[in-house]
Amino acid sequence: MKNIQYQMIALCLLFLVAGQVQGQDAVDKKQAKKEAKAAKKNKVPEKGDIYLSPLPVIGANPALGFIYGAGLAASWYMGDPKTTKISSALAGLAFTTLNQTVFTIKSTAYTENNNIILMGDWRFLNSSQPTWGLGTGPQSAKLVSNGFEFNDGISEGIDGAQMMEYKFIRFYQTALKKVNEGFYAGIGIHFDRFYDVNDQLLDVANGDITSYYAYNEAYGFDNESTTLVGLSLNGIYDTRDNQNNPYKGRYAYASFKMNPAFIGSEKSSTTLWLEYRDYFSLTPDNHKNILAFWTWGNFSTSGDLPYLLLPAIGYDQFAKSGRPYAQGRFRGQNMVYAETEFRRHVWGTDKNPDLIGMIAYFNITTASASDNDIKLFGEINKGYGLGVRINISKKARTNLGVDYGWGDYGTQGVYIRLNETF
Template sequence: MGSSTVYGQEKKEKKDKNAPPQKGSLYLSPVPVIGANPAFGFIYGVGGSASWFMGDPSTTKISNALLGVAFTTKKQTIVTLKSTVYGENNDFILLGDWRYLDSSQPTWGLGTGPQSAKLASNDFGFDDGSIEGNSEADMMEFRFFRFYETFLKRVNDKGFYAGLGIHVDMFRNIQDQLLDLESTPQIITPYYAYNEAYGFDQEKSTLVGISLNGVYDTRDNINNPYAGGYAMINFKINPEFMGSDQSSTQLWMEYRDYFDFTDDHQNILAIWTYANLSISGDLPYMNLPAIGWDQYSKSGEPYSQGRFRGSNLMFAGVEFRKHLLATKNNPDFFGAVVYANATTASGKANGINLFEYVEPGYGLGLRFNINKKARTNVGIDYGWGNYGTSGLFLRLNENF
């Protein structure tokens, strides 16, 4: 009698594990965080992906949240929570981007081009090709808090949404360690020079705004799209009366598309492009458009976050995803990708124009599917770029 009961429980558990997705189905995928790049050194920590259905999967897209807690050999702490939530029957979308960083990075020059690696007026430059990079004493230290939430209501059944967002960025305890005003001649950094020119505080900055948003989203799955497209336009208004240091406006325009050449998800070409533009007023230096500061911090491989920064920035990337190996229990178990991208940024303060310099990136990677129902992938990428840049990246879900 006892053995029969145990057998029945095992059979039920196996059935539940293989049950098709339904409303409320939750898929958790923990993964270690490992990486390396010149600005952060070696990165280690833990991350996790949670995917779930707010409604019937036949009429509701899967939602996802990514949580990461990481530390680096340059004594940095990085805590992030990124989310895309689809309401029941895709009635609404909620986009979240929360971050806390006790971090540091070089104060790269503005715009793309050779001057972007020039960190100070004494011609001191950043060694992109070395994991050791510059010493910690050459970095700009800071604490950063971000709270972004955007609510979008479905407009029609064609995939169009419209809505509002609130956006808070606070940088505190900024220490520009390479700056030396006591030396002869003085050593001036791009960060210090920008703040002096545009009237910003050297030790802190605040940017608070609201946004008007339009989204077109027909992707079949946000974790690993096989089909559909995505477009977003975001106009952000940052008035002083809401807490911003200075009033300004910004415009974000984005487009993604996916092409399945074999109709069985074995060979997919994915493209992603966006423009991040300063429309009016002046932004704090750390809020200027910069590579790697998108919602999921995945643009610009293999360059470090913030490596290219300017008044305006444009990015375009293409990725070919190839399925390689299936298992008995997972037909999408293993694959590989090759990618290429390009970034251009302007420097208002130094006369660098968009497209005057275009910085390429390229690389390859492996993909391991760790949850076939949620399409959750673990990605390991290695890439190369200009100025001797190279980097190793561990990703949860596809880059876009």
């Protein structure tokens, strides 16, 4: 009997010790997991590190209906972060209740030691967009009939937005080699194709002439599809410390694009893109107050471009210019855009001192239209607004931005995006 009692006591002690060991193991595992998480969070960036920031895409506007989908900001290092700038890409897939699809991938990557810059802009759109004619200024200055005369006694230009449905493919890829510190030179290939174009308000039989149709008739372009294929010569000067959210440095970009008919363009043409960005810290001991500047010009230097591929607002690589106007709201043979933005960090935590920020911006746009006798800088349209920034990746400096803006002619708009506008 005593042996049985001893065995029972020993068995209980064994279970007690095992329970304590298991409990200690659970505590140790929890602590190890916590320490690993902290180590990962505080790890110094190194080659191969990737930072991903997903974001649901939700919105609505009269042209697209209800919009839903997903976006992703990816940042990574292709070399030692001490000698290699961070690379960045934005990808998005969105659908709408009007059966539209928008897919984009836009990227700027730096190889090891910043030896090569790779720039990409890939898009597929099954979408729609209104157009308002050519040039900046009030709509009354841009009526089709002002620049394109149809001497049939009935034709008349449409005043106001003219909705168009289309499918669009874009493939741009540019590679630039470092020439010396900060300066790069290289070449690019460019392919744009609009097809299945439905000019919804066009009714030639009743004399309702849209800007798109009038331009195509005047310059000899097809109304249902258009293709532009080009090669470019490019130069970049870049001393920014981070392309997602620069605190200092400057950026300059020049691109001369040749679109010869013998490689697939509908008509031969050339264009010139000039761009400059600069960043100034108003509090030199930190980055809490930054004044940023951005300007670009897009010029038709020879030949004629298809209507939908003329210089237009929002047609920059990341489609971020022109707040609060819709993409393509202003279009012309030549265009100049300028914007300034004040950025201020307003609140943070010990873990993320740059968590919350605010911005205020102001921009101007001018576009020419030779057929309507609208000169560059003859008419200027402005936009201005405020925004909030939430830092969602401290190491990559990725911000979620929500902006609201006001413009001429009662225009207003809200924008949700990843990374800074420029």
